[in-house]
Amino acid sequence: MRYELYYWPSIQGRGEFIRLALEDAGADYVDVARRSRGMEAMIKILENKSRAQPFAPPFLRAGRLLIGQTANILHYLGPRIGLAPRGEPARLWLHQLQLTIADWLVEVHDTHHPIGAGLYYEQQKKEAKRRSLDFRRHRLPKFLHYFERVLREEKRITYVHLSLFQMVEGLRYAFPRTMHRLEPKYPKLIETHDRVAERPRLAAYLASKRRIAFNREGIFRHYPELDAG
Amino acid sequence: MRYELYYWPSIQGRGEFIRLALEDAGADYVDVARRSRGMEAMIKILENKSRAQPFAPPFLRAGRLLIGQTANILHYLGPRIGLAPRGEPARLWLHQLQLTIADWLVEVHDTHHPIGAGLYYEQQKKEAKRRSLDFRRHRLPKFLHYFERVLREEKRITYVHLSLFQMVEGLRYAFPRTMHRLEPKYPKLIETHDRVAERPRLAAYLASKRRIAFNREGIFRHYPELDAG
DSSP states (O other): OOOEEETTTTTOOTTHHHHHHHHHHHHOEGGGSTTTTTTHHHEEETTTOOOOOSSOOEEETTTTEEEESHHHHHHHHHHTTSSOSHHHHHHHHHHHHHHHHHHHHHHHHHHHSSSSSSSOOGHHHHHHHHHHIIIIIHHHHHHHHHHHHHHTTOOOOOOHHHHHHHHHHHHHHOOOHOOOOOHOHHHHHHHHHHHHTHHHHHHHHHHHTSOOOTTTTTTSSOOGGGGGO | OEEEEEEOOTTOOOHHHHHHHHHHHHHOOOEGGGSSSSHHHHHHHHHHHOOOSSSOOOOOHHHHHHEEEEEHHHHHHHTTTSOOSHHHHHHHHHHHHHHHHHHHHHHHHHHOOOOOOTGGGGGHHHHHHHHHHHHIIIHHHHHHHHHHHHHHHHOOOOHHHHHHHHHHHHHHOOOHHHHHHHGGGGGGHHHHOOOOOOOOHHHHHHHHHTTTOOOTTTSSOOGGGGGGO
């Protein structure tokens, strides 16, 4: 089956968690909005008033299905592309982990946008400094600690491992000083990151133009003042 | 099967979305942490170092399964307790809606805690006012509008309808002025709320002592200053 991924074409964002899974699996997919007139196609779906649509990108077309919400898409794709077992207990467990990553990602986003997603960073810089401090001191270690523990039991690579790779990549970009200090405490997480990065199809993807660079429009953003103090 | 729900005993919080489903279905369940020594049992699971556990309450024990993340629990329970169809397309659609409700709920929480969940409200009151203003003006109407549209197509009551009932209840408690002004624009949502409230088992639950009252420890909190301006 050829999958159609719909997501903003100029950022990694939430779509990247799906791109990583599709790329690692060598799945047949189109990153629709990065093609000519693809943004129009995406907006047309979102604004289709004749029937209810997903709330926001990313969403995935798989045959007749249109699936929204990143973790839901990975839950669907996992067993189909060899990145999750087929049994329900294992799928529920992985999905729970992915939903916890989703919660973590919201907190990363809110470090630079604690007041409103519709406002510029500069309009909430003071609040962003306070929130980032709280995130770096309390929340970030809590999530890192949790997944370090989880990874002790997960031997086989799944879409959750790919997502954890992405979290480490993004956090290194956004908070290099903090991550430099914290990483030695979480060897299993870093080992997983490295192991994922070496997978042949993923390594090829990361070196290709299909991998969009981190930038200040995405979820992970580097503002030095949010990584200090 | 007797389900065991684990959640904080003094708030509605995220656990309430599961309580509503179990109660409406007339399911056999125990609200463990509200029983004698139940908090100890819950903490013991969370702190069990011998194997990985859910990140946080709520979680549900169903036979040998221990399932975390509210939306994941409802995804599991839905078809088993008659609150979701069994087919995968319908389940994926409902789950996506539930995950959008989860996103919405985080934004509600962050109106009073925009800087850090570990800080008191009073320590972030100024930021909370700014975030609440943005939420009431931009985000709240966006979510209400989305679900108003969705409900036009959903005839049969599912766990998503119960969750939308809870969102309306909570928002009325937290933002009475704002909701008074906005509600007339979303008749389908209010009709759904009322229809859910009248379901016999749910009405009995809501009138019972099992229904914890809204309070200033939960996710929905009423601070008049966050509902004005």
